[in-house]
Amino acid sequence: MNTETFDVDRPGRADALVAEHLGISRTKAAQWCTLGVVRAGPNSDALEVVGKSTKIALGSRLVIEIPEEPDPLDVKVEIVAGLNVIADEHDYVVVDKPAGVAAHPSPGWSGPTVVGGLAGLGYRISTSGAAERQGIVHRLDVGTSGLMVVATTEHAYTALKNAFRDRTPKKIYHTIVQGLPDPLNGTIDAPIGRHPGHDWKFTVLEGGRDSITHYKTLEAFGPATLVEVTLETGRTHQIRVHFSGMNHPCIGDLTYGADPTQAAELGLTRQWLHAHQLGFEHPGTGEWVEYHSDYQPDLSYALSVLRGERLDS
Structure with a gap:
């Protein structure tokens, strides 16, 4: 676990100061405060855990023990309840996606994904595109259910990606x-x-x-x-x-x-x-x-x- 220490040059909320200093989102900074890894005090010998809304005074020392987090873009092989394959072709599969499932891994999302669910069902999908979006040529919101096509070959990925780009x-x-x-x-x-x-x-x-x-x-x-x-x-x-x-x-x-x-x-x-x-x-x-x-x-x-x-x- 890495530790970041800095002296506060302007007063403010703990989450805002952590986000600004480390260049992370305010949401992530607030989560770290909730985990109890952010401490503050007049010096390094007098530190106390602070909440996200704690007001930090000018000149205080802020210490953050940065938690180790899994790469949010790693594809997790999983069984996704309700994810049904309704067409299994050589070049693609069409899935009926339930609500609560994302198309692919992304920062801030730790739930199930279509990519992970297909991997869990034993499908080999196209390796084209970013690692976390392999085979994905279009997306549905997490809260939207219904049909998605996912490419399983490189040729299909290129053809379908171009088709969606051209709105056909x-x-x-x-x-x-x-x-x-x-x-x-x-x-x-x-x-x-x-x-x-x-x-x-x-x-x-x-x-x-x-x-x-x-x-x-x-x-x-x-x-x-x-x-x-x-x-x-x-x-x-x-x-x-x-x-x-x-x-x-x-x-x-x-x-x-x-x-x-x-x-x-x-x-x-x-x-x-x-x-x-x-x-x-x-x-x-x-x-x-x-x-x-x-x-x-x-x-x-x-x-x-x-x-x-x-x-x-």
């Missing part, structure tokens, strides 16, 4: 949004960029990347509407951001302004958003292929409640 695959999502969109069918053409106040959120932002979402209403329930969404672009959180920008966030999506009371009434702990259909040119044969995915149980339950259907007790 057909990606159809179903989501339930709060209220009733106006118009009922339409296109949202609004640039998306990183939220200036939250480094983990995105927003409609002048100067952001071009982002185009087409939608049509499938069913209207009054307090919510089931819509089908087709993407021209594939920005991070695109559907969630665009509907939030219309003041019709995806129900259950508390990050982007959804009503927590409504989410609780529908039994949702994540956004009602599902990658329902995926089509693309087969990288080996050139034929057009399409795949479909049924709603996950939590989404089906919420939809049944909105429809007023009788539910089994």
